Amino acid sequence: MMQKKVCMLGGFAVGKTSLVRRFVTNMFSEHYQTTIGVTVEKKTVTVDHQDMMLMLWDLYGEDEFQHVRESYLRGSSGYILVLDGMRKATLDTAHMLQQTVVRTVGPLPFVAIINKSDLQSEWEIDQTIIEQLREQGWPVFFGSAKLGRGVEELFGHLATLLMDPSLQPRAHS
């Protein structure tokens, strides 16, 4: 079976772990637990009648105190940038993380998700910004780990990208 390493990247408390948990176990917990270091989960998806095992590296949230270790990014086939719609600052973090990935591993396939769509009325990230992101070539999804919205689509889309050989970098040394 095809296996791919995918990193979950984003700012502090944007909902990376919640998305992974919702995707892997279809569960959600209101109780917040900060990720220490990294947690690895797996989920098998089917793309074009072909099974693919996604190894999801749920990295701890990036903030001013701790930065993502670049060594965790090594060997990734793709990544997911997670933003918190209620905190515009997480967009800047996402930008910075994307640049880190490009600098460290190369231009990998990725998708971005603006989480917490269940609270969309309180979002700081407005439609204009979203359009700008899309113009930059970012595949932007809306989702809610809490409600399970957009989660399957998010990972499914990334799996489709990973299946496309033209988008796969020969990143292995």
Added chain:
Amino acid sequence: MPVDKDWTQLRTLLLAPEQTQLDELRERLDNRSVEPRDVSRVLPEAFAIRGGADQQMSTVLTPYVENGFIATVRKSPQTIVDAIAPIMGPAIRQAITRALQSMTEAFNHSLDESLSIRGLQWRLEAWQTGRPFAEVVLLHRLRYRVDQVFLIQRDTGLLLHHVAADGVVVQDQHVLSGMLTAIQEYVRDSFGATRDQTLNQFQVGEWTVWVEQGSRAYLAGVIRGTPPASLREKFRDVLDRIHAEQADAFVSFEGDTAPFQMVQPYLEDCLQAHYESGQSRNALKLWILGSITLLACCWWGWTTYQAHARWAHLVAQLKTEPGIVVTNERSMWGDHHLEGLRDPLATDPSSLISEAGIDPSTVTALWSPFYALDPQLIKRRAQVMLKPPSTVQFHIDGDTLVATGSASSEWGTETRRLASFVPGIAYYRDQSLVIVSIPDLLSQINHAAIHFSPGSATVEPSERSSVDQVLVVLRDLDHAVAQSGQRLRLEVLGSADGTGSVALNLQLSKQRAEAVFEMLKGERLGASTVVTVGTGGPLDRRGLASQYPAQRIVTFQASTEPLEPKSEPARP
């Protein structure tokens, strides 16, 4: 028109080949159907080109291949069996062999420990934990065992292949591979180590995780117990082989782990286990136990045989013993039982039991009394009941008691009356018995004399026979007197001749009497018989006995008197 005709001819001459090709092309364009022959020429190449570009070809063909395979299995399963038998056969045999080895090993370990104290403790542990006893035994006797081996791609942390020992519970090897890789990255980053410096080993409880790094992948072994250093070399060797043989697969790796199925035998080779060998010690224990058991059996068999032989010998002896009839006997587990008839005069069975080497306390005997008709017992019974004097001998002739020798008339008369009352005796015959009376016997004694040499008080050897005759008569007399209810008084009287002084003669007389008296002392006489020592009557002026003057003799003065309850000072 001639000009047109010429032009046509010229064009035909100049462009005929091209015209032909043009016609063929036109025909192809007009007829668009694809010729199979044309497709067959390009099909393999087309497959190769498209298959190398992406997975689309595989994706498209997979359903058709699957359907074709299913149809073939349904239609002609034997074909599939023949095709896969060479592959599956060895694999199945190997699996069965491993399972049997594992089962045998577990059984052996269980058997070894089943009777020891340690084994009982482990059985208790198995009962408490709910695990099989064989598993508990194996765990305790384990020196080390490689539970799992992971082959992990170094950069991605993706699991390329994984094997686990039988019975090992595997949680999620893919996630474990990722986390293992993440931990290594974390440790390396935290200590500022280079890519070549890696976390080679860590320990969790009874498990040790060994990591052997390669250029493309690393090998992680989860080991229970304390592994030897040689195992690390084994890991290294296996990893080098995998890198050498799978070099292309590593270079082109994009997440498809199928090519790494080939490394299965190498990883299985790493699943080594070593158990504490209790074989020699157990063998010694078994030898000792076996020897003790054998010796105990031999000892038990020998003692049982001996006891049985002793008992059989005793029973046989009792059966031949006169006056004893064994009617029932049994011996079981050291307890013996005897039952039968016994004449009171027969030999005491207790003495025979002791002589046979059997503890009398282990024998329960129940003897009923009876009179046996064995000749020797009838004779003994007659002797007990009739009390013959020593001069009388009894013989048993059938049911007749025959008495010979000599006896007093009183005893002879009494015996004739009583003999037929002795059990076993119907008749009594005493024609050969000489009857002597008390006066005759007294006379014989009183006329006997023992002669001495001059000046000697020693009984000469030539006088011995005279003393013996006196003894015989004395014996009969003693018996006859006892039978008559009287008692015998016998005086031994010494005398001397006329030579020498009176004092000397008196002393010599006494010494001679005492010498004879000493010879009579050995004779067993009746309780009422009294023997005294004295000189031969009143002495004259020369110190000679008046009755036998000037004689160097000892004479006897025997008489009877009514029985008085009065003890005398001297009796032999």
